[in-house]
Amino acid sequence: KxxxxxxxxxxxxxxxxxxxxxxxxxxxxxxxxxxxxxxxxxFLCVCLFVSVQPQGIGEPSVYHAVVVIFLEFFAWGLLTTPMLTVLHQTFPQHTFLMNGLIHGVKGILSFLSAPLIGALSDVWGRKSFLLLTVFFTCAPIPLMKISPWWYFAVISMSGVFAVTFSVIFAYVADITQEHERSTAYGLVSATFAASLVTSPAIGAYLSVTYGDTLVVILATAIALLDICFILVAVPESLPEKMRPASWGAPISWEQADPFASLRKVGQDSTVLLICITVFLSYLPEAGQYSSFFLYLRQVISFTSATVAAFIAVVGILSILAQTVVLGMLMRSIGNKNTILLGLGFQILQLAWYGFGSQPWMMWAAGAVAAMSSITFPAISAIVSRNAEPDQQGVVQGMITGIRGLCNGLGPALYGFVFYLFHVELTDTDVAHTESAIIPGPPFLFGACSVLLSLLVALFIPEHMGPGMRPGAYKKHSNGAQSHSHSPQGSGAEGKEPLLEDSSV
Structure with a gap:
């Protein structure tokens, strides 16, 4: 016009x-x-929000969340070896830099969308958004063999909905009591590790024996199975009476604004300390996830089978750490000290990666990396314990949003540091790598970042005051016969800050 x-x-x-x-x-x-x-x-919206029924198989449980996470990341784990090959073939020059940019865009989009999806799941329930996030996270899988350029483009754009963990942690918070959440979060995180125990090895074997096409087809089928499982078997975890609004209620811009959560962080000393700890510790972890397997294969000269075995061993150790060890530590030394211990292991692991140039050094550092995986479940537990049940999606969305920001900045930072120190995949000289004082410069930068995170975490309060305990069970007792607590009289109970101040 x-x-x-x-x-x-x-x-x-x-x-x-x-x-x-x-x-x-x-x-x-x-x-x-x-x-x-x-x-x-x-049509898609109608199919998603009308045909998706809250009823599933049985009562909502942590095991429903575990199956969803396992299938999603098992499908992606199968593609570990083919993806490294396709990445190097598509971007033969400055591979680390391009890899960082691709995952950087995805992470930034995840950061921008996480608060909105978390707030919407508080209103419309978790099941529909589990379906939405899993679908778009797995959407790039079949494109790997159809068009590599479109594959990497869709990976970047899928970050808008790549916040499955935000919805999963809110789902778990809906169905667990406060004292059960650290164990439940550890189980979910351990399932993520378990999905990577065998899938890379299976994918590497199938790729060598039958070709990458079969691996992509199998991964696509598993992703479809995950979607069908959510549609048929996963029950809704958030009852209507627990939702702050009905269907069609407007979502305020403050709830959808990704920077609103960051502004809210500064109003509460405890939240501020936790969020800074998450940012400084997860920034190098996100960069490591995006480039480490590529680094092992092309710089340390691991074979595809060795990379798959490395992932399996570290995954098994991570499962033990996040189930058996995490529970013991939470009961014996407390939540805060568990976080500090995990950060200490992470510093040691990253420093080892940075200075190591021999394969045995990577294996030893991998064992330490498994112990460092206890940090985020412990942080999630301390966050969820101090949030209202109808605010769990917003709170977990805030933490996941910070992790999403790290998922954008971390890979880009690692790619830039690799580029800055001339660590390339073309004509890599193994002897030069072995003789270098710092073979992996980004990992040493990461160790310094986690050291700062450890110093910040020292100021997180050891014990929360009575006012910081979640009042949701009281809050929702008005219409619930099963709760005997009296309702809170304050009309501002659901307002910011999500975690109240306590003395530091």
Missing amino acids: LLLLLLGTSTSMNLKLNFLPLIYTLYIYILNKMNVVIRLIT
Whole structure:
């Protein structure tokens, strides 16, 4: 219409006559395409929020969340070896830098969308958003063999919905008591590690024996199985009476604004300390996840089978750490000291990665890395213990949003540091790597970041005051016969800050 208006003001009648049919045809074409897109989006929304029934198989449990996480990351684990090959073939120059940019864009988009999805799940329930996040997270898988360029492009754009852990942790918080959450979060995190124990080895074997195409087909089938499991078996964890609003209620911009959570962080000393700890510790971890397996294969000269075995061993040790060891530590030394211990292991692991140039050094550091995996479940437990049940999605969305920001900055930072120190995949000289004082510079930068995180975590309060305990069970007792607590009288109970101040 703007072009037609501009043509209408033109003094040249010939220009009007020559371009008017073309502009009109283009206008009709775009209008028709937009109608098709609008109909498609409407159809998908109807299918998602109307046909998805809250009933599933049995009562909501942690095991439903465990299966969803396992299938999603098992599918991605199968693609570990093929993805390294496709990445190097698609970007033969500055592979680490391009890898960092791809995952950086995905992480930034995840940061921007996490608060909105968390707030919407508090209103509309968890099941629909589990389906949404898993679908879009797994959407790039079949594109690996169809078009590598589109595969990496869709990976970047899938960050808008790549916040499965945010919804999963909110799901778990809905169905567990306060004293059970650290164990439940550890089980979910251990399942993530378990999904990577065998899948990379299976993917590497199938890739060598039958080719990458079969691996991609199998991963796509498992992703579809995960979607079907959510549709059929996963029950809704958030009852209608626990939701602060009904269907169709508006979501405020403050809830959807990713920077609102960061502004809210500064209003509460405890939240501020926790969030700084998460940021400084997860920033190097995100960069490590995006490039470490590529680093092992191309710089340390691990074979595909050795990389798969490394992932399996570290995964098994992580499962033990996040189930058996985490529970023992939480009961014996407390939540805060568990966080500090995990950060200490992470510093040692990253320093070892940074200075190590021999394969045996990587194996030893991997064992330490497994112990460092206890940090985030312990942080999630201390956060969820101090949030209202109807705010669990917002709180976990805030933490996941910070992790999403790290998922954007971490890979880009690691890729830039690799590029800055001329660590490339083309014509890599193993002897030069072995003789270098710091073979892995980004990992040493990461160790310094986690050291700062450890210093900040020292100021997290050891014990929370009575006012910081979640009042949700009281809050929702008005209409629930099963709760005997009296409702809180304050009308600002659900307002910011999510975690109240305590003395430091």
